Each structure stands twice: as structure tokens, then as C-alpha cells.
Amino acid sequence: MMLILKKALSIVLAVIAGIFIIGSDLSSIMVQAADDPYVALSKATTKYNGVDYKNEYNPLYYYLNYQDLRDAYGTDAGKLIEHWVVFGKKEKRVANRLIGDSTEYVVPTGDTGVVIIPKAKHGNGGMTYDQEVIARSYAKQIADGINKAIEEVNASKSSSSSKKSSSSSSSSSSSKNTVKDIEKVAYAAGVINAYCAQGTYTTEGKIYRTAYGVFVGGEYSCAGATRALGLVLDYLGITWVHKNANTWNDQWCQVIVDGKEGYADAISASAGYGKHPNEGGNAKDAVTYAKIRSKFDMASQRARATD
Incomplete structure (x- = not known):
């Protein structure tokens, strides 16, 4: 142990x-x-x-x-x-x-x-107590890093805006740099996708359906990736439901973001408002990790999610 x-x-x-780093105003965390x-x-x-x-x-x-x-x-x-x-x-x-x-x-x-x-209301895929503690430790540190980064950039933008005139161009720039819930959820999906990329896809064994498999065991499936992302969403304060849990269908997190229904999918490293594309939503409207990662430029030794 x-x-x-x-x-x-x-x-x-x-x-x-x-x-x-979000933009050029964020200090190191x-x-x-x-x-x-x-x-x-x-x-x-x-x-x-x-x-x-x-x-x-x-x-x-x-x-x-x-x-x-x-x-x-x-x-x-x-x-x-x-x-x-x-x-x-x-x-x-x-x-x-x-x-x-x-x-x-x-x-x-x-x-x-x-x-x-x-304890989460969601099923944990069969993790032991020890495995759940470790998986939640990973998830909380990921979420804490995202939240702190957002706090820092918002504080920096607020300070910068107070020194400028309240012109329409300044307001537009400030709004453009505000991080929405859907964007931080999409970024979290990309982080989980990067963990999955370091492991092996499988539907056999005891941990492939769990967050522990994604974070530590080097094994993942859409079920395990969804549960790993769900733990991060718990710490981000995002309400979510595990769609198609305990089935052989594609699985993802149904979420409430920015006051709207949405989805977050770790396998595709994306999130969006409305229904998941598998339920009739428009994939072209998705907020992908590739689109927003410039706001969350993580310097690490781990691979990024695939564009």
C-alpha cells in the first residue's frame, strides 16, 4: 500500500x-x-x-x-x-x-x-476504500489547481481593468478572458484524457471501470474515464450524472454548467451545452480541450490530450 x-x-x-498559466498574467502555482x-x-x-x-x-x-x-x-x-x-x-x-x-x-x-x-452518490466502479482515497487525492489536486488558476487570472484581470478606462473595447477584452464553467469542465476532460493516453484501453480485470485505474493502474475504459472526470467535477463544484453507467454503451458526464444542461466527455476531451452528440447534440458546438487549452497552459511531463 x-x-x-x-x-x-x-x-x-x-x-x-x-x-x-491562463494568458500571460498568471503566476506560478x-x-x-x-x-x-x-x-x-x-x-x-x-x-x-x-x-x-x-x-x-x-x-x-x-x-x-x-x-x-x-x-x-x-x-x-x-x-x-x-x-x-x-x-x-x-x-x-x-x-x-x-x-x-x-x-x-x-x-x-x-x-x-x-x-x-x-461519499459520492455515484457508483465507484468497484474501488476499494484505499483506492478511493488515492483516486480522490488525485482528483482534488487537479481541481484545486484549476480553481486556483482561475482565481489568479480573474484577480489579475480585475486589477488591470480598474486601471483602464471603462471603454467598450476594454469590457470586450475582459469578457473574452473570463473562464466559463464549460471551459474549465472541458479542460478537466482533457486532463483525464491525457491520463488515459498513458494507459491501456481494456474491458477486462477489476479496475478498468474505476478512477483508480485511470490515475494509477494504467487501465481505462469509457466507464473509468467518466468516473475519474466525475471525481474532478465533484471538487470543481459541478453537478453531474453518470450517463449509461453499468452498460456497454458509450458513457459520459451529464452536467449543469453556466446554468445550463451540458455534457463532459473524457474520451473525446470535450464538453458542451445541451445534449451529448450521441443523444442528438451538435458535435460542432463542442468546447474541446484543443480549443481552450491556451487558457490553461499546463507545464508538465505528462502528455497532452490528442487534438
């Missing part, structure tokens, strides 16, 4: 820790690995007073499992192992596996804390 976590972190940092609980605790000590508890104690799991410990000690590995030995074992706290209930997940944010996320 720890090897998977390490691999997951290294790949997601390669994708997200680069620079998101970096995800600092040193601030991530995965990095801080994945190799943390399991020894206390000369005794190694590695067979029954995992510092990362102990941290993720209990809110009171996160509040009291943060990622202080020494305090966590001390609490486990002195109090945790007597209190029958779980430190050798991740635990959860029927309503929420504890997910690393990529910064200094964690976020409690209600």
Missing part, C-alpha cells in the same frame, strides 16, 4: 505541481510536496522507546483515521507514535489500516491538512 501511495504522489505531483501528509508520514518512524511497532502501526493511517489526532498533533510523527503506544492501543484505535463509515472519506488535500468528503 505504501508503494502505491508513493507512486500515486509522484505521478500527481508531476501533473499538478507544474505551472498553470506549485504544490509543495513537503506540506503533503503523504510525504510527511509515509516514511515516518514506527519506533518508540526502542520498540518497532511497524506490524501494527502505520503513521499515515493513524493520522487519516482520527480527526482529534489531526487537530492535536498535525503531522508530528513523534507525537503520533507516542499517542499510539501510550493511549491508542488501550483505546483500541486502528492504526494498521484505513477505516471509514458509510457516509464519508478522509482525503489528503495536497497541502497541510485533510478534507472530509461525503
Whole structure:
């Protein structure tokens, strides 16, 4: 499990820790690995007073499992192992596996804390709890990068506009550079498409229908790509429905964007208002990743979606 976590972190940092640039006004956005609980605790000590508890104690799991410990000690590995030995074992706290209930997940944010996320109403394709935690960590960091990039460019444009006259040409330019929900959804679809391009299309095995397969397992299908995109949309605050879930038909996310019905398709790296082309929508009206990626110029080692 720890090897998977390490691999997951290294790949997601390669994708997200680069620079998101919208136009020429956006400053660099970096995800600092040193601030991530995965990095801080994945190799943390399991020894206390000369005794190694590695067979029954995992510092990362102990941290993720209990809110009171996160509040009291943060990622202080020494305090966590001390609490486990002195109090945790007597209190029958779980430190050798991740635990959860029927309503929420504890997910690393990529910064200094964690976020409690209600379990999605959508099916996860059969992911285990551990796989879901990892997949959501990927999705949240992707969405956070997109949202922060948009905040930065909007702030920059607002500052620039306040120094200019309120002429019609200035207003037109400002409007042109505003990022719409449909555009950030299309960009998210392109990011997932790029992950898929690094893997193998398959309809066999246990993870091809899951977001974990897309982000970590190197396997994907339209079902897995849709679920991976859906997790990112969750963190972007976009309402979505999994179309044709658990069928052999093409699958995509039906979304509500800019106050309208729309769709987002990771396989085609596109989004659009109205119905999906498979349901009679006009493919020519699609907002594709290729069309809008200049607004989200991601510098990373991962391949871009195919034009």
C-alpha cells in the first residue's frame, strides 16, 4: 500500500505541481510536496522507546483515521507514535489500516491538512476504500489547481481593468478572458484524457471501470474515464450524472454548467451545452480541450490530450 501511495504522489505531483498559466498574467502555482501528509508520514518512524511497532502501526493511517489526532498533533510523527503506544492501543484505535463509515472519506488535500468528503452518490466502479482515497487525492489536486488558476487570472484581470478606462473595447477584452464553467469542465476532460493516453484501453480485470485505474493502474475504459472526470467535477463544484453507467454503451458526464444542461466527455476531451452528440447534440458546438487549452497552459511531463 505504501508503494502505491508513493507512486500515486509522484505521478500527481508531476501533473499538478507544474505551472498553470491562463494568458500571460498568471503566476506560478506549485504544490509543495513537503506540506503533503503523504510525504510527511509515509516514511515516518514506527519506533518508540526502542520498540518497532511497524506490524501494527502505520503513521499515515493513524493520522487519516482520527480527526482529534489531526487537530492535536498535525503531522508530528513523534507525537503520533507516542499517542499510539501510550493511549491508542488501550483505546483500541486502528492504526494498521484505513477505516471509514458509510457516509464519508478522509482525503489528503495536497497541502497541510485533510478534507472530509461525503461519499459520492455515484457508483465507484468497484474501488476499494484505499483506492478511493488515492483516486480522490488525485482528483482534488487537479481541481484545486484549476480553481486556483482561475482565481489568479480573474484577480489579475480585475486589477488591470480598474486601471483602464471603462471603454467598450476594454469590457470586450475582459469578457473574452473570463473562464466559463464549460471551459474549465472541458479542460478537466482533457486532463483525464491525457491520463488515459498513458494507459491501456481494456474491458477486462477489476479496475478498468474505476478512477483508480485511470490515475494509477494504467487501465481505462469509457466507464473509468467518466468516473475519474466525475471525481474532478465533484471538487470543481459541478453537478453531474453518470450517463449509461453499468452498460456497454458509450458513457459520459451529464452536467449543469453556466446554468445550463451540458455534457463532459473524457474520451473525446470535450464538453458542451445541451445534449451529448450521441443523444442528438451538435458535435460542432463542442468546447474541446484543443480549443481552450491556451487558457490553461499546463507545464508538465505528462502528455497532452490528442487534438
